Amino acid sequence: MSISALDLNLLVVLDAVLTERSVARAARRLHVTPSAISNALARLRIALGDPLFTRSGRGIVPTPRAVALAPVLTRALRDLEHAVHGAAFDPATTTREFSLAIADAGQMVRLPRIATLLAAEMPRARLRVIGIDTFLTGGGLASTEVDVAIAVGEKAPGLHLEPLYRERTVLVARHNHPQAGDRVSKSALASLRHVEVQVAPGKGYRALPGAYARLGIARDIALVVPNFSAAAAVVAGTNLVATLPVSLVSRLGPRLGLRSVQSPVPPLTLTINLCWHERTHADPAMVFFRDLIRRAGAAPRTRRTSAAT
The missing domain is CATH 1.10.10.10 (Winged helix-like DNA-binding domain superfamily/Winged helix DNA-binding domain)
Known part of the structure; x- marks a missing residue:
């Protein structure tokens, strides 16, 4: 039967x-x-x-x-x-796997602290970290592949965004760039070609176009990449420029041969969000995991280097 x-x-x-x-x-x-x-x-x-x-x-x-x-x-x-x-959630005994999407090296510096808290408070749990490019193309937080993301984020139905920290941006170019010295004029800035960072499917960092438009400049975008680290690598090997977070430039700039460029566009503030979907909003394990990420610290400290002035 x-x-x-x-x-x-x-x-x-x-x-x-x-x-x-x-x-x-x-x-x-x-x-x-x-x-x-x-x-x-x-x-x-x-x-x-x-x-x-x-x-x-x-x-x-x-x-x-x-x-x-x-x-x-x-x-x-x-x-x-x-x-x-639903069985009662016990951090000390849970064997659950948590998945976290992280955008860039600037956020990667948070991982040791997150891993330390995870080992202390959820010793039998497991953390899986994926890149933001996989997150953007794999259905994102609405899928079952990603629980939480640390990213710029874009408002969307069912998506929760909570500011985790903020940091400033800087225009960068490679050392010995033929057109971009330590300072560029408005006309020189208009002649530069840019690397665009895609912070959501089909969308760049939306504050940048407005900042350039107010100066009467339309950015000439030569290349679109999925994250800030990729943009830094491209800038290091080409005559393209990019607007990147100061914390990332301070870490990667000396190794990649990048330097900051003063321009008529004032520094912008980049908000890094803790992002999660409504499907995990009330789950006790996820509530605990999100709080653990918050307690892992605020904005990563930046070193003072010539690459991030």
Whole structure:
């Protein structure tokens, strides 16, 4: 017999009778009448082709088939109860895997602190970190692949954005760039070609076009990349320029041979958000994990270097 043809409520009745060894006590446990228990057992006997219980004196005794079903029923109903109502979340014992999308090297410096807190407070849990480019093309937070993202973020239905920290941006070019010295004029700035960073599918950092438009300059975008680290690498090997977070330039600039360029466009403030979807908003484990990320610290400290003046 296929289980799809079986009324699963009958198994709840069988479990109660097996536990109580009495129709009357099982009826009180399930808040039904003894006749309802007897009717349920009669239907189950027909479905399973077994008497399930026999009378012995004033009580009942389970058949070998019923005895064999008892531990399986108890375990299955307990697991189903936990699945329906949700088992209590215990950080100390959870073995859950948490997935975190991080945009760039500027956010990667937070990982040691996150890992330290995770080991101390959720020692049996596991953290999986993915790049923001995978996050953008893989369905993002609406999928089951990513739980939380640390990114610029864009408002969207079902998406929660919480400012995690803010940092300033700087225009950068490679050392010995033929057109971009330590300072560029408005006309020189208009002649430069840019690397655009895609902070959401099809969208760049939206404050930049407005800042250039106010000066009457339309940025000439030569290349679009998925993150700030990729933009820094491209700038280091070409005559393109890019607007990047100061914290990232201070870390990668000396190694890549980048330097900051003063321009008529004032520094902009970049907001890095903690992002999550409505599907995980109320989940106790995710609430705890998001709080752990918050406690991992605010904006990463930047070193004072000539690359980020």
